Amino acid sequence: xxxxxxxxxxxxxxxxxxxxAALRVTxxxxxxxKRKLDTASLSATSQPxxxxxxxxxxxxxxxxxxxxxxxxxATPQTLTxxxxxxxDDDFASVASSMELGEELSSSVDFGAEDSDVxxxxxxxxxxxxxxxxxxxxxxxxxxxxxxxxxxxxxQDQQDKQVAEVAALLExxxxxxxxxxxxxxxxxxxLIEQYMDNxxxxxxxxxxxxxxxxxxxxxxxIDGFMCDICCEDTPGLQSxxxxxxxxxxxxxxxxxxxxxxREEGEAARIKCPGDGCNKIIDVKSLDLLVxxxxxxxxxxxxMRTYVDDKESLKWCPAPNCxxxxxxxxxxxxxxxxxxxxxxxxxxxxxxxxxQADHQxxxxxxxxxxxxxxxxxxxxxxxxxxxxxxxxxxHSTIEKNGGCNHMTCRKCRNEFxxxxxxxxxxxxxxxxxxxxxxxxxxxxxRTEQAKSRQSLERYLHYYNRFANHEQSAKLDKDIFxxxxxxxxxxxxxxxxxxxxxxxxxxxxxxxxxxxxxxxWTYAFAYYLARNSQTEMFEDNQKDLEMAVENLSxxxxxxxxxxxxxxxxxLDKTSYxxxxxxxxxxxxxxxxxxxxxxxxxxxx
Amino acid sequence: xxxxxxKRIIKETERLQSEPVxxxxxxxxxxxxxYFDVMVEGPGGSCYEDGEFKxxxxxxxxxxxCPPRIRFLTRIYHPNIDRLGRICLDVLKNNWSPALxxxxxxxxxxxxxxxxxxxxxxxxxxxxxWKENQxxxxxxxxxxxxxxxxxx
Numbered sequence: 009x010x011x012x013x014x015x016x017x018x019x020x021x022x023x024x025x026x027x028x029a030a031l032r033v034t035x036x037x038x039x040x041x042k043r044k045l046d047t048a049s050l051s052a053t054s055q056p057x058x059x060x061x062x063x064x065x066x067x068x069x070x071x072x073x074x075x076x077x078x079x080x081x082a083t084p085q086t087l088t089x090x091x092x093x094x095x096d097d098d099f100a101s102v103a104s105s106m107e108l109g110e111e112l113s114s115s116v117d118f119g120a121e122d123s124d125v126x127x128x129x130x131x132x133x134x135x136x137x138x139x140x141x142x143x144x145x146x147x148x149x150x151x152x153x154x155x156x157x158x159x160x161x162x163q164d165q166q167d168k169q170v171a172e173v174a175a176l177l178e179x180x181x182x183x184x185x186x187x188x189x190x191x192x193x194x195x196x197x198l199i200e201q202y203m204d205n206x207x208x209x210x211x212x213x214x215x216x217x218x219x220x221x222x223x224x225x226x227x228x229i230d231g232f233m234c235d236i237c238c239e240d241t242p243g244l245q246s247x248x249x250x251x252x253x254x255x256x257x258x259x260x261x262x263x264x265x266x267x268x269r270e271e272g273e274a275a276r277i278k279c280p281g282d283g284c285n286k287i288i289d290v291k292s293l294d295l296l297v298x299x300x301x302x303x304x305x306x307x308x309x310m311r312t313y314v315d316d317k318e319s320l321k322w323c324p325a326p327n328c329x330x331x332x333x334x335x336x337x338x339x340x341x342x343x344x345x346x347x348x349x350x351x352x353x354x355x356x357x358x359x360x361x362q363a364d365h366q367x368x369x370x371x372x373x374x375x376x377x378x379x380x381x382x383x384x385x386x387x388x389x390x391x392x393x394x395x396x397x398x399x400x401h402s403t404i405e406k407n408g409g410c411n412h413m414t415c416r417k418c419r420n421e422f423x424x425x426x427x428x429x430x431x432x433x434x435x436x437x438x439x440x441x442x443x444x445x446x447x448x449x450x451x452r453t454e455q456a457k458s459r460q461s462l463e464r465y466l467h468y469y470n471r472f473a474n475h476e477q478s479a480k481l482d483k484d485i486f487x488x489x490x491x492x493x494x495x496x497x498x499x500x501x502x503x504x505x506x507x508x509x510x511x512x513x514x515x516x517x518x519x520x521x522x523x524x525x526w527t528y529a530f531a532y533y534l535a536r537n538s539q540t541e542m543f544e545d546n547q548k549d550l551e552m553a554v555e556n557l558s559x560x561x562x563x564x565x566x567x568x569x570x571x572x573x574x575x576l577d578k579t580s581y582x583x584x585x586x587x588x589x590x591x592x593x594x595x596x597x598x599x600x601x602x603x604x605x606x607x608x609x
Numbered sequence: 610x611x612x613x614x615x616k617r618i619i620k621e622t623e624r625l626q627s628e629p630v631x632x633x634x635x636x637x638x639x640x641x642x643x644y645f646d647v648m649v650e651g652p653g654g655s656c657y658e659d660g661e662f663k664x665x666x667x668x669x670x671x672x673x674x675c676p677p678r679i680r681f682l683t684r685i686y687h688p689n690i691d692r693l694g695r696i697c698l699d700v701l702k703n704n705w706s707p708a709l710x711x712x713x714x715x716x717x718x719x720x721x722x723x724x725x726x727x728x729x730x731x732x733x734x735x736x737x738x739w740k741e742n743q744x745x746x747x748x749x750x751x752x753x754x755x756x757x758x759x760x761x
Contacts, residue, residue: 235707263707280708490657
């Protein structure tokens with residue numbers, strides 16, 4: 009099921025087990041408690057040994073890149089008890105990865121399922137980043153490695169991690185789940201803290217002491233009065249967790265409903281008792297939560313899992329239920345634009361979850377959006393409706409009257425038409441035909457200079473906005489295309505498959521315009537140098553290719569059939585130009601080649 | 610017209626009358642048993658000593674699942690109380706527990722008067738003064754208590 013879902017989407021996935029390999033060479037495994045723990049975790053967990061797929065992934069360390077890519081399973085791998093350690097070599101690599109766990113921990117437990125392969129997979133520090141680039145000629149510089157997960161995958165991931173840690177800590181799964189959520193799913197740190205000071209961790213996680221004593225249950229207690237509703241009817245059903253704060257079942261349920269439905273809480277609902285920090289565990293919840301709430305509750309639980317992990321993000325598309333996993337960290341965002349595509353086809357930036365904004369880095373996107381929001385309309389209006397006083401550069405709107413202007417601020421008198429001094433107009437007042445006079449042309453040059461930054465911004469903004477607009481129009485074209493395709497099928501006798509070139513062209517247009525749009529925001533912040541000129545050449549090439557292709561869509565349906573080859577060519581040319589531009593930009597971003605006129609935060 | 614008053618509110622109200630908390634009174638309105646006129650005395654030794662502060666308290670429909678809504682009616686110079694009398698107090702927000710009661714909340718408010726917390730300010734200006742020139746802030750608080758919260 010899962011496999012079919014993900015079949016064929018591994019284009020960008022790369023076997024980062026290579027990082028593990030790199031680490032293995034450089035790190036010696038210190039014999040620590042942590043290391044012992046690893047072994048424990050690996051042998052203690054008993055998951056049924058699944059699929060031979062496992063084997064495939066297991067061999068990845070030693071295999072060539074190509075093989076690795078081919079063998080890479082679409083589903084997350086599972087930890088198995090039979091797995092064991094093939095060699096000291098393997099063991100060492102795990103132990104050393106664990107050693108790094110502290111700082112990199114958020115990425116360590118990332119794939120969740122298995123301790124060995126996954127751990128290595130996502131061991132990732134700055135140097136590993138470079139390693140990727142060198143060892144993966146296949147992946148373009150602008151592409152990143154990522155995985156898409158369905159809600160079921162996420163649930164499975166959680167369950168597996170919980171089972172694994174539960175076996176290790178010898179705690180019931182409910183408690184372990186609480187502990188993990190408390191530790192924000194940072195397995196290694198949690199285990200370490202737990203080993204260091206069990207009492208403290210349990211206490212902080214809201215589990216208190218003797219959590220493994222007899223499970224609490226709903227019961228009626230003589231002489232009980234509920235502190236919430238003040239009911240004291242004999243036989244009143246009540247419930248208390250180990251903390252002993254007892255309330256009637258109705259109040260408990262009402263309390264949970266309030267938390268789950270109104271406040272959207274799930275993972276960290278505390279005991280209703282005043283000042284009690286004990287978190288209500290899943291077993292208690294199962295006992296108390298009414299069926300109408302369970303779905304919502306589990307949804308919220310899953311959400312906290314994804315929200316807690318830096319490496320996981322929900323797809324921001326409306327109604328999309330998938331989550332994407334990507335190892336790119338926040339601090340890397342000045343060097344890379346991690347663009348991912350969800351199962352639902354929505355392309356977005358993993359860094360800021362905005363729609364695909366390659367090649368522009370997140371910080372520039374943010375800056376640009378803000379500038380556009382603040383300035384665009386104002387700037388456009390100023391540019392269209394005002395001039396500047398030639399002397400003091402105050403912005404002036406002429407709202408009526410003759411061409412004889414007197415600046416309110418500096419009392420300078422000038423002519424609105426030629427911007428020259430009024431005194432030079434002599435007797436030909438109110439009728440300016442003296443364009444070539446010196447003072448006038450000087451004033452105009454002066455004005456042009458002072459408006460340069462405004463005009464510069466508008467230059468980029470207008471192109472940015474134009475591509476945005478055109479992309480929208482292209483969407484309309486896409487719908488018309490569908491009609492054209494049907495028409496073409498009937499009129500030319502072409503088969504369905506033969507008219508697919510129109511759809512491909514249309515999608516290429518969308519994608520390229522999206523890229524082009526952001527090249528303008530990017531270029532706005534680029535300092536003038538030869539790199540920028542190269543960038544502009546690439547931009548120009550892509551733009552021409554796009555416009556050429558776009559133009560073809562205007563042709564009538566009967567002409568389209570004859571243009572198929574041409575259109576196919578142009579489509580692939582567009583895509584090629586886009587890849588060239590993105591690849592070049594991404595490389596230079598990574599290597600810090602670009603010079604920006606703002607700080608790249 | 611309205612749903613019958615929950616047992617919890619009836620009991621709380623009764624107890625507030627029969628075992629009043631010293632320095633605090635809460636009187637429900639005749640026409641609305643969920644609306645209380647509250648009076649809290651400034652705690653002894655604080656800059657609100659000898660002051661009588663009026664508050665209004667309202668129990669929303671989902672009380673006690675939700676905290677009561679409380680607001681100072683008397684003007685007060687305090688870093689955690691703003692010009693509209695709204696109070697920044699954890700138990701009135703995140704840390705509300707349905708096991709808390711009107712009396713416990715009012716005691717918390719009285720305690721807040723005794724221990725202003727400028728690190729978690731609601732009223733920025735007052736908090737700033739409190740941090741930068743505490744003697745002056747306390748003097749102002751005393752002055753305001755004398756001006757606005759006079760007994761009787």
